Amino acid sequence: MMTGLASPRANPWIGAIAPYTPGEAKLASGVQPIKLSANENPWGPSPVAIEVIRAHAHGVNRYPDGAATRLRQRLAFLHGLDPERIVVGTGSDEILQLLPLIYCAAGDSVVHVRHGFMVYPIAARRAGAEPLAAPDQDYVADVDAILATVRADTRLVYLANPNNPTGTMIARAEVARLHAGLRPDVLLVVDQAYAEYLDDPDPDGALELARHAPNVVVTRTFSKIYGLGGLRVGWGTGPAAVIEALNRVRTPFPTATVALAAAEAAIADQEWVARCREANRNERARLAAAIDALQDHGLRAVPSAANFVLMTCPEHGPLSATAIKAGLEANGILVRHLPSQGLPHALRISVGTHEDTSRLIACLNRLAA
Ligand SMILES: Cc1ncc(COP(=O)(O)O)c(C=O)c1O
Numbered sequence: 001m002m003t004g005l006a007s008p009r010a011n012p013w014i015g016a017i018a019p020y021t022p023g024e025a026k027l028a029s030g031v032q033p034i035k036l037s038a039n040e041n042p043w044g045p046s047p048v049a050i051e052v053i054r055a056h057a058h059g060v061n062r063y064p065d066g067a068a069t070r071l072r073q074r075l076a077f078l079h080g081l082d083p084e085r086i087v088v089g090t091g092s093d094e095i096l097q098l099l100p101l102i103y104c105a106a107g108d109s110v111v112h113v114r115h116g117f118m119v120y121p122i123a124a125r126r127a128g129a130e131p132l133a134a135p136d137q138d139y140v141a142d143v144d145a146i147l148a149t150v151r152a153d154t155r156l157v158y159l160a161n162p163n164n165p166t167g168t169m170i171a172r173a174e175v176a177r178l179h180a181g182l183r184p185d186v187l188l189v190v191d192q193a194y195a196e197y198l199d200d201p202d203p204d205g206a207l208e209l210a211r212h213a214p215n216v217v218v219t220r221t222f223s224k225i226y227g228l229g230g231l232r233v234g235w236g237t238g239p240a241a242v243i244e245a246l247n248r249v250r251t252p253f254p255t256a257t258v259a260l261a262a263a264e265a266a267i268a269d270q271e272w273v274a275r276c277r278e279a280n281r282n283e284r285a286r287l288a289a290a291i292d293a294l295q296d297h298g299l300r301a302v303p304s305a306a307n308f309v310l311m312t313c314p315e316h317g318p319l320s321a322t323a324i325k326a327g328l329e330a331n332g333i334l335v336r337h338l339p340s341q342g343l344p345h346a347l348r349i350s351v352g353t354h355e356d357t358s359r360l361i362a363c364l365n366r367l368a369a
Pocket of ligand 1: 090222232
C-alpha cells in the first residue's frame with residue numbers, strides 16, 4: 001500500500017451537515033408497528049393509482065419522460081398554472097435541495113424557522129451557505145423574526161406552511177407581509193407539502209405569489225395526501241427564470257415511469273383526496289382532544305393544520321417525551337422524537353387510521369393513569 005499521498009478531501013462545509021434522519025420504521029421486536037413517525041397517508045394512495053402502478057410493471061426497460069410533460073400539464077390544469085413554469089423532482093426534496101446550489105455562493109446565508117424542516121439546513125450547507133434559524137413564537141413562524149434574521153448575504157428564505165414538525169400555519173396576510181418585507185433579490189421558498197390537508201386550494205396565497213412575483217417558489221409533493229411517498233414525486237412552480245435554472249441542474253430523469261403514471265392517476269382522483277382530507281381532519285381532532293384532555297398531566301397538542309400533531313410533554317418524569325416514546329413503542333406504536341431540532345420535550349405524532357388513533361389514545365391514557 002502506498003502511504004503519504006493526499007486523499008480526496010470533502011469540501012469543509014460538508015462535514016458540518018447533520019445527516020437527515022428519517023422517522024423510525026421498525027420495532028426492535030420485529031413486530032409490524034403502527035407507524036406514526038413519518039407523516040405518511042395511512043389510507044394509502046388512490047386505488048386508481050395502485051392499478052396504474054400494477055399496469056406499468058412492463059415497459060420499465062425504457063427511460064421515463066425526464067421532463068414529466070404529462071404530469072406537468074395535469075398539475076397546471078388542476079392548479080391554474082403554466083406547465084412551462086412547473087418542474088418535477090425526486091420528491092419535493094430534490095427541488096428544495098437544488099435551490100441553494102443555484103442561488104447561494106459559499107459564505108452566503110439561508111434563513112428558516114427555528115423548529116422547521118430538517119432538510120433546509122442540510123440544503124443550505126450543501127451549497128456552502130450558512131443556515132440561520134429565526135425564532136418562532138409558541139411554535140408558529142414569526143414573520144418579524146424571520147425578517148430580522150435576514151442579512152445582507154441572505155439569498156433564500158424557506159417557509160414550510162403548514163410547518164413540519166410543528167403543524168402550525170401562518171395566514172395569507174402574513175405570507176404576503178413576509179414577501180413584501182424581503183429584498184427582491186432574496187428567493188422566498190414556500191414549502192406547501194401539507195397544503196392539500198386544507199380546503200382552500202391555495203391556503204396561504206403562496207401559489208398566487210409564485211404566479212406573479214419574480215422571487216417566490218412554491219413546492220408541493222405527492223408524498224403526503226396523495227400517499228405516494230415511496231415513489232418520490234414532488235414539484236415546484238415559480239418564475240420562469242427559476243424553473244429554467246432548476247431544469248439545468250436537476251437530474252436528467254428525476255422520477256420513474258411508474259411514479260409519473262401513479263402521480264397522474266392520483267391527481268385525477270380528487271374524490272380520494274377529499275376523503276383523505278376529511279378523515280385526517282376527524283382523526284387529528286380526536287388525537288388533539290385526547291392529548292389536551294391530559295393537560296393536567298402536562299401534555300398539550302400544538303394546534304395543527306397538517307397530518308400530524310406535535311405533543312409537548314413535561315421535561316421529566318413518566319410522561320416525558322422519552323418515556324412516552326418508549327411506552328408507545330412497547331405497545332407497537334412508532335412516533336417521532338426530534339431532540340436535535342430543539343424539541344427534546346415533544347413528540348410528533350402522525351395522524352393514523354381510526355383504529356391506529358384509538359390504539360394510540362388508549363395507550364396514552366394507560367401511560368398517564
Ligand atoms: C415540510 C416538508 N417539506 C418537504 C417534505 C419532503 O417531501 P418529499 O417526499 O416530496 O421529498 C416533507 C416530508 O416530510 C416535509 O415535511
